[in-house]
Amino acid sequence: MLIDAMGIILADNSRVRLGELNDARAIAATPFGGRYRIIDFMLSSMVNSGIKHVGVLAETKYSSLMDHLGTGSHWDLDRLQQGLRIIPPYMQSEFFRSPNPQDITGLHDFLKHSVHTYVVVAESNIISNMSFTDFVADHKNSGVDVTVMYNHDSNRLGSPNISLSFEDNKVVDLMIDPTDPESDCSSLGIVVLERTLLMEMLDQAIARGETLFNTEFILEKYQELTIHGYENNDLTFRINSLATYFSASMRLLEKGVLQKIFKGENKIFTKVKNESPARYLKDNQVSNSLISDGCDIIGSVENSVVFRGVNVGRYSKISNCIILQDTVIMEGAELSNVIIDKDTVIRSGVRLQGSPDYPVVIGKGVIV
């Protein structure tokens, strides 16, 4: 069915830190799962739900993000009307103002020009292949002000954790990173509400000089507004720390996970790179790993996620690693529990070792 909703994706979250991985890029633009960036999952979920008008609210560091999203064509969002728009801090109003990277007037402008009744606002740091069809329908039928998606996440690690307490499915309390949570219901950072209601809330915030916008901005109004919960039972990984980034990547290797997230009816879209197929030369040894196009594999790889265009040299040993795009692992290097950012060179004989909770991170473009 056609969905009468637009989407807003928040490219960054000041509470989330992925160490060096997002020194130079928004959370949304962080590579994930061999050929994707984190935002691909939320953006594809919206597109697959029939949402055709999506704004990505960027704060700083959005060069990678713009480069990845381009005209939106890879998500079929290069449209004459609607489509994909990046909302950078600067363009938020016609007039030049003192730049405030978290200025929210631009978001208000963007909402004003939409024609949809509802708006789905989502943080970008959720890895899942979900549908918003029932979520929006449930919100519409219940007639409440806001509906928030949550789950019971036993794999939860790291902060932020927005814990929600319900009475008759209505939010009655909200705690951020509680040490002793009253509830095991945790917000997925996805809410739906009427577009005009969000515009009113933004109007008031602008009038009060507020500049920060995220889903808590909406949820914190649980006393003034009726906010209902919607439980999500999909396979979902929260990325809110380096450890959760690492563990979510590793969980892709578990049986059935690839099928659930990538191989169902709804696909995850991403920017196409037109790499050649991966080549496995003689003497390689690969086991329980995701490998991408453009790779040349001669060495040994196990329990790892290898992105596009990586060279794994002879006699090298990679285990429990995440190797980002276009990195070169030279002859005889040995790595375990390491995350290597893109365009990096690991020289012959280098050995690096981290642990699953504290993986070693090697920054972008360096030579080790």
Added chain:
Amino acid sequence: MLIDAMGIILADNSRVRLGELNDARAIAATPFGGRYRIIDFMLSSMVNSGIKHVGVLAETKYSSLMDHLGTGSHWDLDRLQQGLRIIPPYMQSEFFRSPNPQDITGLHDFLKHSVHTYVVVAESNIISNMSFTDFVADHKNSGVDVTVMYNHDSNRLGSPNISLSFEDNKVVDLMIDPTDPESDCSSLGIVVLERTLLMEMLDQAIARGETLFNTEFILEKYQELTIHGYENNDLTFRINSLATYFSASMRLLEKGVLQKIFKGENKIFTKVKNESPARYLKDNQVSNSLISDGCDIIGSVENSVVFRGVNVGRYSKISNCIILQDTVIMEGAELSNVIIDKDTVIRSGVRLQGSPDYPVVIGKGVIV
């Protein structure tokens, strides 16, 4: 023939002021000629010359510009590789820095990722339908460092006027707004040079902490570099003041001008609005005017340029005016030598009168 050049268009020029018309929009985004914006002419000239990779260097106030350019699809520049990119001040480097609206590192980054040998750098304030094919070929053949396009413009009005003195076609002096010019050769704000040379120049400027980039930035190096001139004989209007904006608009009504600029083999592309055809109801009186789709004309219009979706009410009289998009002229209003910005309402019986040198300007969205 295929042209081995990319393009850079400078969306704004701090020396050019069009009064209220560019309070809220860049020079490049200022509406012109019934259905266009000023940048359409330079952008179309580039596209028609086979240039497929264009960066638009934006400073402030670029919301209108982004809205107009969109994905670049209207200029057929929505491409997987290359295509159109807006280079806003913020995205210029991966890292968040103190924002400088005239930061030039982003331009350097953009140039770095191109594959072309030459780059055509152009100010946006020239109305013309020109080709860069011979210009680039001439530059290539001459083997000089930089070639600058100039003309002898007897219709010149307003500032800036970059006056160039030549010896053997080599620039030997450059004066900005000379009161007593040594030469009648005036830069058209269009230069071509090798991409790597421009990158070197930018590198040096960044190292010195310079932040301003325009064509004078290049031309001022005439002592270190060999800069040749290339005379342009096309019909060309410079827009560098409200008076030149007004006179250029009026010159579109002269015999043969429409044909030369719009009706030759190369077209001027612009954003498509899908307005209905214009309707002329009974009792209208229109003479020597350009009228656009979506207009409803009942009143009298002469020597005027009327943009899309304008309503000209009964018994109203418009002469020597420029009426921007979606304005409503109510019954019996009388206007002469007036520029009316978009979404404005002129109420019944209102009379406004300016002169060709000092046209009255009515700002956007007001009710008079």
Added chain:
Amino acid sequence: MPKQEMIAMILAGGQGSRLGVLTEYIAKPAVPYGSKYRIIDFALSNCTNSGIETVGVLTQYSPLELNSYIGNGYSWDLDRNLGGLSILPPYQSMAGSDWYKGTANAIYQNIQFIDNHDPDYVLILSGDHIYKQDYRKMLRAHIKAEADATIAVREVPWDEASRFGIMNADEEGRITEFEEKPAEPKSNLASMGVYIFSWKTLRRHLIEDELDLDSSNDFGQNIIPAMLNEGLKLLAYTFSGYWKDVGTIFSLWESNMDLLDRPQEINLQDALWRIYCRNILQPSHYIGIDASIIDSVLTDGVEIYGTAKHSVISSGAVIEEGAEVIDSILMPGAVVKKGSKIDKCIVGIDTVIGENVQAGHSVQDGREDFISEKFCSDGITVFGSGLTIADNVKIAGNSMLFPNEEGQTSDVVLESTVLGII
């Protein structure tokens, strides 16, 4: 890609032979209409405005101009990576090769295309009607009624009902009988040629119909009656807006004039239901010093130095000094030279009418050698596309101007060019 609930198939293969020279080189859906449109813009815009993103256009006859016009579907926002607009001509396969035999056969030959998109419902449209319809509403009615097929109908005057395909329906809209041009109509609900079918049901019927060698493989004549015979639930869905089949010279002219006389009915200015068209890359239109334009519609690229009265003037058309154009349609690029006067004329694409020509309805003692009662009526005169008409000739009404059968010109039609317009 989200599964498509409904995809649209637009029948655009017919020759449109009743339009005479206007469809000599171009398929009917590509004929210009309403100053800046082509006829097919309405079906395509209705699809995109109804949120339908997968559209097959079935072509067969002279599709070059239509294909060029449609291009990749960009102008209607149908240039999608997945789905979007597909042009579906006849093809050869292991099983043999066949041109499309009838409307149902055309869909039959594209079963595989439809299966690939796996829709629940298929919307079948004609590419040559002028109307604005939200197919979503019709689909909701179809789903709500749990119908197997829903057919859009409109009420026609009772005394005209015998000229149409008439649906007899019960109070709940369930069709009980379909009669093609009944002598004594029992209802005034005429089919608009807009159908929604549940795909599984239609698919089965297409295959059965194809096996019947006596069938003419037509929706109205074969598929609908067969479904009724089987006792399936067919719903009549009443549409009450403007609708016109522009299949004849007179109806094409009349529908253009409706834009002037009944502009609110079709309402091209509705910002919530834009009719999209291919952009024509022309500047705003220019009105000269002594021009007079009364009760007319004009678009980009037009230049008027003479008079246009109650006329529809398309992009790039020119009316020179002293020329008068009355109750007429100038198609794109048409030129009426100095001193000419035309009245109730349709002037084809890029045709140039010489100086001091008089043509049309009000001409006295005009030459009658081009009169063509087969196509023209009500005094309407048609000039084919790409013609050059001599100076100083007088042409009677009801004429149709084109070179003779052998393509030879005459003292009136001096030149004729096959046109590639895009």
Added chain:
Amino acid sequence: MPKQEMIAMILAGGQGSRLGVLTEYIAKPAVPYGSKYRIIDFALSNCTNSGIETVGVLTQYSPLELNSYIGNGYSWDLDRNLGGLSILPPYQSMAGSDWYKGTANAIYQNIQFIDNHDPDYVLILSGDHIYKQDYRKMLRAHIKAEADATIAVREVPWDEASRFGIMNADEEGRITEFEEKPAEPKSNLASMGVYIFSWKTLRRHLIEDELDLDSSNDFGQNIIPAMLNEGLKLLAYTFSGYWKDVGTIFSLWESNMDLLDRPQEINLQDALWRIYCRNILQPSHYIGIDASIIDSVLTDGVEIYGTAKHSVISSGAVIEEGAEVIDSILMPGAVVKKGSKIDKCIVGIDTVIGENVQAGHSVQDGREDFISEKFCSDGITVFGSGLTIADNVKIAGNSMLFPNEEGQTSDVVLESTVLGII
């Protein structure tokens, strides 16, 4: 739109009958190649990399899959508003209707399309060759030599020359004679089926050729000889890179194996001359715990739990635990189930090979009822698309597996589905 100096016309209408079941439902240019490509990707990528933005693809035989694959040209950056990619099937017109009779007739029927773009030069290509060529360089040679036509040729071994169309040329490359499969070749320059013509000259020759009722309307057999007879200047342009016509089962297999054995020759990793293809929307490929992959190429969506050795594995293909795939090609979605071993096999799209099957070159005492010397040679075995193969069967080399003529299955081929893959 800048005037197009040269436009390309890709001949993609042939049935490719020597590929047997692989082209049962899809045209040859749409056949998968090299793990993630379709054959036509090479011609399309060559065009876009050579800066050619107007490309006509002439289709006729089973074009549905090819059309779906090409879509709006987006994947090759050919979804342009003006020009871009156009699919050109046969059509009906006032003058009648005709399927494409030969390569020259296919272009003849699209003269109007080419005229609309008004190019100086027309590049004629075949849609079924694997090679990377910069057509700009060839055009520069054509212009410099002031030739009327330029024909790309490559040097073949002298002892094979009698199998090709051979161009005899003088020292400056001017063609003096064309011989189709000469018994005693005077030159070893074989035509690659890549032509640049000055459009005016070609246009005239196409019209003349069409009037000759004895002509088979073919470029090689008719147009080139006629131009030579007329004394026009035809240039032989020598191309020295990798080139292969994948028109037979053996050459298709061999060209895939070339990616493993001679990867530098075709070099798919060249960032300056990317071969574009339609994105397949699959995650990175997964290699299981006990998998072994030796000397093979793989792409997105593949899952390997068994062994792949010297093989080309396409998107979404699966090799289950204990299965072995040797010297073989798995097309998209092919599955080799547990314990099976295939050797020198081509497995069609979405075909599932049951458990413990043995098939191919090295099988002893395999069933010989599917042996097909007409198509297969050198021990290569082909499984058609959409088949389900029974468990535990043994199939001899040189077999071609498909349901029988009536579409009936057997104890070996349990099921067969007509596929819509996109």
